[in-house]
Amino acid sequence: MPEPREIELTINGERRAGRCEPRTTLVDFLRETCALTGTHVGCEHGVCGACTVLLDGAPVRSCLMFAVQAAGARLTTVEGLAPPGEMNDLQRAFQEHHALQCGFCTPGILTTMTALLADNPTPTREDVRRALSGNICRCTGYEPIVQAVLDCARGRAGRAG
Amino acid sequence: MKPAPFDHVAPATLEEALALLVEHGENAKVLAGGQSLVPVMALRLATPAWLIDLNRIASLAGIRQLDTGELAIGALTRHAAVERSELVARANPLLASAMPWVAHTAIRNRGTVGGSLVHADPAAELPAVCLACDATLVAQSVRGRRAIAAAAFFRGMFETALGADELLVEIRFPAWPDGRRHGFIEIARRHGDFAICGIAATVERDRAGRVGDARVVAFGVVDRPVRLAAVERALAGTDGGEDALRSAAGAAADGLTPRADHHASAEYRSELLPVLARRALAQALTPRRR
Missing domain, CATH: 3.30.390.50 (CO dehydrogenase flavoprotein, C-terminal domain)
Known part of the structure; x- marks a missing residue:
């Protein structure tokens, strides 16, 4: 068996270190080594989007990266979107619009939409739908999710203006 | 499923990567963006003993225009970089318009141009663009460098003209004529x-x-x-x-x-x-x- 590796990286602003086998995916490292279970592991082959995290601000599938590849990286998971026990405006918009039912896909959708709004603070409905296309939700039918994201963007624009 | 055990090596230079490819031969797979390889490993359709990870080789990524007007894209360039490149939009509008069709944002943030071409999925966008543009695919091995025309590169489903010891290092698109x-x-x-x-x-x-x-x-x-x-x-x-x-x-x-x-x-x-x-x-x- 290959030797386990020691890796160090920054997760949600905190320096973390841990041991992993080369074959350990980033999502398993987050959940099992770092005890950050907010990131969900769904299909394990890059289709569902539940495991999406932000790597240097950009959404990536954490099931399609090995933890060893993330050495030195700066990651944001769903736990990093707001202080512990609190929700940010995007998360509140999801709550207000019932943009989740079982909630399994929600961490991946929140991280994906966080990146969308950082990149494009005033997205159209079409922009949101396009950005959402890589995240599968089996409950909501997506409409409430699109509404929540648009509402959050409007709220941010209003506060900025 | 989880990938079978393997060992991981991330060389810092192209020369080291090419030597590792010779050393490990058929027991190794090359890891670029991993967006096709890792699913295949998770499904245990591939169980390499070694992964040769190219991601530390910075010289393999980048987009530039040559004096000849050719557009040269390093094999490790991520799809997202091509999609956002103003140079690509100018120098090869067909390639630019194909990029948003490649999978989803999260995949394009990791997936690489070279990885997609070498994977040679018959339903992928980039091989078709390379063929339409008469692109040249530049392969390198310890034996040297050679240029392969797109028309000769794609040999069948998931099959290319690359030798076992070769890496795709760059893709060159001929200059785009005015009026095309x-x-x-x-x-x-x-x-x-x-x-x-x-x-x-x-x-x-x-x-x-x-x-x-x-x-x-x-x-x-x-x-x-x-x-x-x-x-x-x-x-x-x-x-x-x-x-x-x-x-x-x-x-x-x-x-x-x-x-x-x-x-x-x-x-x-x-x-x-x-x-x-x-x-x-x-x-x-x-x-x-x-």
Whole structure:
């Protein structure tokens, strides 16, 4: 068996270190080594989007990266979107619009939409739908999710203006 | 599922990577963006003993224009970088317009141009663009460097002309002539999925407005991207008007035996070919650029 590796990286602003086998995916490292279970592991082959995290601000599938590849990286998971026990405006918009039912896909959708709004603070409905296309939700039918994201963007624009 | 155990090595230079490829041979897989390889490993369709990870080799990524006007893209360049590149938008508008069709944002943030080409999925966008543009794929090994024409690179489903000891290091697109126009379209069950059928097209006109060089490439249909020679011939010399275009596109399925899979039957693909060829050519030939 290959030797386990020691890796160090920054997760949600905190320096973390841990041991992993080369074959350990980033999502398993987050959940099992770092005890950050907010990131969900769904299909394990890059289709569902539940495991999406932000790597240097950009959404990536954490099931399609090995933890060893993330050495030195700066990651944001769903736990990093707001202080512990609190929700940010995007998360509140999801709550207000019932943009989740079982909630399994929600961490991946929140991280994906966080990146969308950082990149494009005033997205159209079409922009949101396009950005959402890589995240599968089996409950909501997506409409409430699109509404929540648009509402959050409007709220941010209003506060900025 | 979880990938089978393997050992991971991330060389800092191309020379080290090439030496590792010789050392480990068939027991190794090359890891670029991992967006196709890691699923294949998770499904245990591939169980390499070694992964040679290219991600530390910074010289393999980048987009530049050469003095010749060629667009050169390093094999490790991520799809997202190509999609956002103003240089690509100027120097190869067909490639630029194909990028948003490649999977989803999260995949494009990791996936690489070289990885997609070497994976050689017959339904992928980038091999079709390379074929339509007569791109050159530059391979390197400890034996040296060689240039492979796109038409010779794709050998079949997931098969390329690359030798076991070779890495794809760069893709070169010939200069884009003034006045060349393009079209790109595909049909998939969901946006971002691999295409059931797609068309990449470029068209040039002469001074009289007649169609000159036309390239029409279908992907997702047979085991590799394929030029639709009958359509290209039928279009050449015409006025490029609606009738000419419809008539030429009607030949799109000539000589092809489309594959059938769980996404679509061969008959459906045969029906899509002329429709999508006509739409892609209409994009290319409409008077105003989109």
